Amino acid sequence: MATLVALMxxxxxxxxxxxxxxxxxxxxxxAGGSGATVGVGGSSSVSSSGTGSxxxxxxGAGPSSSATSGAGGSPEKPYxxxxxxxxxxxxDSSPTMKDGPxxxxxxxxxxxxxxxxxxxxxxxxxxxxxxxxxxxxxxHAIRACNIPGGRGLSKVDICRxxxxxxxxxxxxTAGDGYQFLVFHRHMIQALKQLWPNHSEQFTGFTKFPxxxxxxxxxxxxxxxxxxASALEAGRIGDEIDKPENLARFxxxxxxxxxxQCNVGQRLRGATDMPWVGLHFVLHAKWARPGxxxxxxxxxxxxxxxxxxxxxHGWIDNVWEKYRLAKGLKPDDQKLKDDxxxxxxxxxxxxxxxxxxxxxDEVVNPNEPLPVESGFFHEQVRPxxxxxxxLCSGCHAETGANARLTLGGHVxxxxxxxxxxxxxxxxxxxxxxxxxxxxxxxxxxxKAAGLAEAAGCMQTATxxxxxxxxxxxxxxxxxxxxxxxxxxxxxQDGAAxxx
Ligand code: HEC
Ligand SMILES: [Cu+2]
Numbered sequence: 188m189a190t191l192v193a194l195m196x197x198x199x200x201x202x203x204x205x206x207x208x209x210x211x212x213x214x215x216x217x218a219g220g221s222g223a224t225v226g227v228g229g230s231s232s233v234s235s236s237g238t239g240s241x242x243x244x245x246x247g248a249g250p251s252s253s254a255t256s257g258a259g260g261s262p263e264k265p266y267x268x269x270x271x272x273x274x275x276x277x278x279d280s281s282p283t284m285k286d287g288p289x290x291x292x293x294x295x296x297x298x299x300x301x302x303x304x305x306x307x308x309x310x311x312x313x314x315x316x317x318x319x320x321x322x323x324x325x326x327h328a329i330r331a332c333n334i335p336g337g338r339g340l341s342k343v344d345i346c347r348x349x350x351x352x353x354x355x356x357x358x359x360t361a362g363d364g365y366q367f368l369v370f371h372r373h374m375i376q377a378l379k380q381l382w383p384n385h386s387e388q389f390t391g392f393t394k395f396p397x398x399x400x401x402x403x404x405x406x407x408x409x410x411x412x413x414x415a416s417a418l419e420a421g422r423i424g425d426e427i428d429k430p431e432n433l434a435r436f437x438x439x440x441x442x443x444x445x446x447q448c449n450v451g452q453r454l455r456g457a458t459d460m461p462w463v464g465l466h467f468v469l470h471a472k473w474a475r476p477g478x479x480x481x482x483x484x485x486x487x488x489x490x491x492x493x494x495x496x497x498x499h500g501w502i503d504n505v506w507e508k509y510r511l512a513k514g515l516k517p518d519d520q521k522l523k524d525d526x527x528x529x530x531x532x533x534x535x536x537x538x539x540x541x542x543x544x545x546x547d548e549v550v551n552p553n554e555p556l557p558v559e560s561g562f563f564h565e566q567v568r569p570x571x572x573x574x575x576x577l578c579s580g581c582h583a584e585t586g587a588n589a590r591l592t593l594g595g596h597v598x599x600x601x602x603x604x605x606x607x608x609x610x611x612x613x614x615x616x617x618x619x620x621x622x623x624x625x626x627x628x629x630x631x632x633k634a635a636g637l638a639e640a641a642g643c644m645q646t647a648t649x650x651x652x653x654x655x656x657x658x659x660x661x662x663x664x665x666x667x668x669x670x671x672x673x674x675x676x677x678q679d680g681a682a683x684x685x
Contacts, residue, residue: 269530273380278309286387288403288493291481302405304493305481306388311491312554313381318540319374323490325536326370330357340486343543351535358452364443366529368506369522371499373529374490388493391500395421403493406473416462423461424505428512435459442509446502469498557598559684564599567676570669571602576657589613603683606630613652615643625677635670636663 268274278284288304289311305311314320325345331337332346333356346352355362379386396402397418399410413421423432424446436442444454449467454460473483473494481491489495507517515522571578571593579594589612592605606620614629625631632638633656643651655663663670676682 268377269527269534273377275383276309276313276381279382279384281309284309284382284385286385288388288405290405293480299405300408301475303475303481303483304403304405305491306493306496307385310378310382310385310388311481314490315554318537318544320488320490321540321544322533322536323374324486325540326533327357327486329353329536330355330363330366332356334359343539345536345539348539351532358444358448361438361440361444361454361457363440364445364447364454365438365440365525366443367447368439368443368503369525370529370533372503372506373526373533375496375500375503376526377530378496389496389500391502391504392497393501393504394425395501397421402497406494409475413468417465417468420462420465424465424501427505427509433509433512435461436509439506439509439515442506446505466498466502469501473498556596557600559599561599561682561684562676562679563603563682564684566672568594568599568602570665570673573669576665576669578657591619598684600683603681607681607683610648612649614638615645615649615651617641617643617649620677620681622681623678625674628677631670631673631677634663634665634673 285307289307291303291305292298293301293303306314321342325341325343328341329345329348329352331340332352337357338346353363353366354360355366357363375389378389382388392401394401397413399407402410423435426432427436427442436445441454441457441460444457445460445463445465447466448454448463452463470484470489473492475482481488483489483492483494483498510517570576571582582588582591582593583595584592584597592602594602607622609619611617611619611629614632617627617629617632619630620628626637626641629638632641633654636655638653638655641653643653645651657664665673
C-alpha cells in the first residue's frame with residue numbers, strides 16, 4: 188500500500204498533472220522580474236475549440252530560426268521552423284544511430300528489473316541543448332499561474348510574464364484540453380521532422396497497451412493489469428470513432444480534457460464524460476523506484492523517457508482518429524495555425540529559460556565532459572571526488588546540498604565558476620572562494636574545520652552554519668596535505684582550467 192501511495196504522489200507531478208492537488212511550494216514570485224528581456228511579438232493565438240472563449244496563449248515570439256534550422260531558406264525570408272518545419276538532424280542519417288528505446292540504469296545499479304528507457308542519446312542531447320525539457324516544464328507551469336497553489340512550479344518564475352499567461356489554465360477548461368493536444372503534437376511533429384528515419388521513437392502505442400507483450404521488453408516484468416475503469420477508458424480511446432463514443436465529446440477540447448486531466452477532475456458543463464485520468468495512470472504505469480533522472484514521472488526530465496512518447500503518441504493517435512471521424516482534415520488551416528502558435532509559445536519559453544535559468548540547473552547528463560587540465564582540475568578536484576571525502580556525493584551536478592557543486596558530471600570550469608567570488612548561503616558575510624585569501628574563503632574554512640572560529644555574521648541572504656565539511660563530529664576529515672593543496676590553489680588566485 189505504501190508503494191502505491193508513493194507512486195501516486197510521484198505521478199501527481201507527472202506531465203500535465205501540475206494543476207491538481209499535488210502542488211506545493213507557493214513561492215509567489217510576484218511581479219517585477221530581474222531584467223528579463225522578453226518581447227511579446229505578434230501574438231498568434233490558439234483558439235479554444237469548443238469553449239468559444241478564444242484567447243489562448245498569446246506567446247508569439249516572431250519567426251525564430253533556432254539551433255536546428257541550419258542554412259537554407261530563401262534569402263528574403265529567414266528559415267522559420269514553426270512554419271517550414273524542422274530540418275533533419277545530422278544524426279538521422281548516421282549509420283550509428285539506433286532505433287527503439289535506449290536503456291538507462293541508475294548509477295551503480297544494473298538490475299534489469301529497474302532499467303529505465305529513454306529516447307536515443309542523440310535525441311536527448313538535442314533536447315538538452317535546446318532546453319526542451321525545461322520548456323516543457325514551463326509550458327505546464329504557466330498554465331498553473333492562476334490556479335491556487337499553482338505558482339512555484341516554474342524554474343524561472345514564469346508567472347511574472349503576465350501577458351503570456353493563457354486564460355485557459357490547466358484542466359480548468361476545454362480550451363486547455365485543446366492546447367494540451369496541440370502542444371504535444373507540436374513536439375511530436377518536430378521530433379519526427381528532426382529524425383524522419385528514427386521516428387519510431389516518437390510514435391505512440393497503436394492501441395492502448397493491455398498486456399505485457401504490448402510494451403517494450405524492459406517493462407514486461409513490471410507489468411500489472413489495469414483496473415476496470417482505466418481499461419474501459421482505454422477502450423473508448425481506441426474506439427473513439429464509434430458513434431456512441433464520438434457523441435461523448437462535443438469538441439476536441441472536451442476530448443483533450445478527458446485525455447489529459449486527472450482522476451476527480453471535471454469539466455464544467457460536460458454531461459457524458461467517462462472516467463477521467465488516463466494520462467495520469469499512463470504516466471504512473473512507468474514509474475521506477477529510485478530512478479528518476481530520466482524518469483517518466485520526473486517533471487524536469489519526463490520527455491527524456493521513451494514511454495513518455497509512447498503514451499503521448501497514443502493520445503495523439505486518439506485525437507487524430509477523432510478528427511478524421513468528425514471530418515476534420517489533418518492539414519486544415521486552423522490546426523496549422525494553432526500548431527504554429529504552440530511552436531511560438533515554446534520558443535518564447537525557451538528564450539526565457541536561456542535568459543533566466545542558471546545553467547547549472549540544465550545539466551545534460553549525456554554531454555561528454557571537456558578534456559581539462561591545470562592545478563584545480565588535477566590537484567584540487569580529486570580531493571572533492573575522493574572516496575574518503577565524498578564531497579561530490581552530496582554536492583553533485585544536480586540536486587546538490589547547499590546548491591553547491593563540487594564534482595560529478597560537470598566540468599571543472601563550471602565548478603570553479605560556481606565558487607569564485609560567489610556568496611555562501613550558510614557562511615554569512617563570507618564568500619565561497621576569495622582569490623588570494625583562503626582565510627576568508629568559506630569553502631576552505633569549512634573543509635579545514637575553521638569556520639566555527641571565523642566570526643560568521645548572519646546577513647539578509649546567508650545564515651551561519653559553521654560545521655565542518657564533510658559533516659563530522661570529530662573534526663576535519665580532509666587530510667592536512669589535501670588542505671594545503673586547497674589553500675595553495677586559493678592563495679595562488681583560484682584559477683580554473685586554462
Ligand atoms: C553527507 C553529505 C555532505 C558531504 C559528504 C559534504 N557536504 Fe558540504 N554540505 C552538506 C550540507 C547538507 C550542507 C549545508 C549545511 C552546511 O552548510 O553545513 C553543506 C554545505 C557546504 C558548504 C557551505 C556552502 C554555503 O554556501 O554555505 C561548503 C563550502 C561545503 N559544504 C563543502 C564541502 C566539501 C569541500 C566537502 C568535502 C570535503 C563536503 N562539503 C562534503 C553536505 C555534505
Ligand atoms: Cu506535457
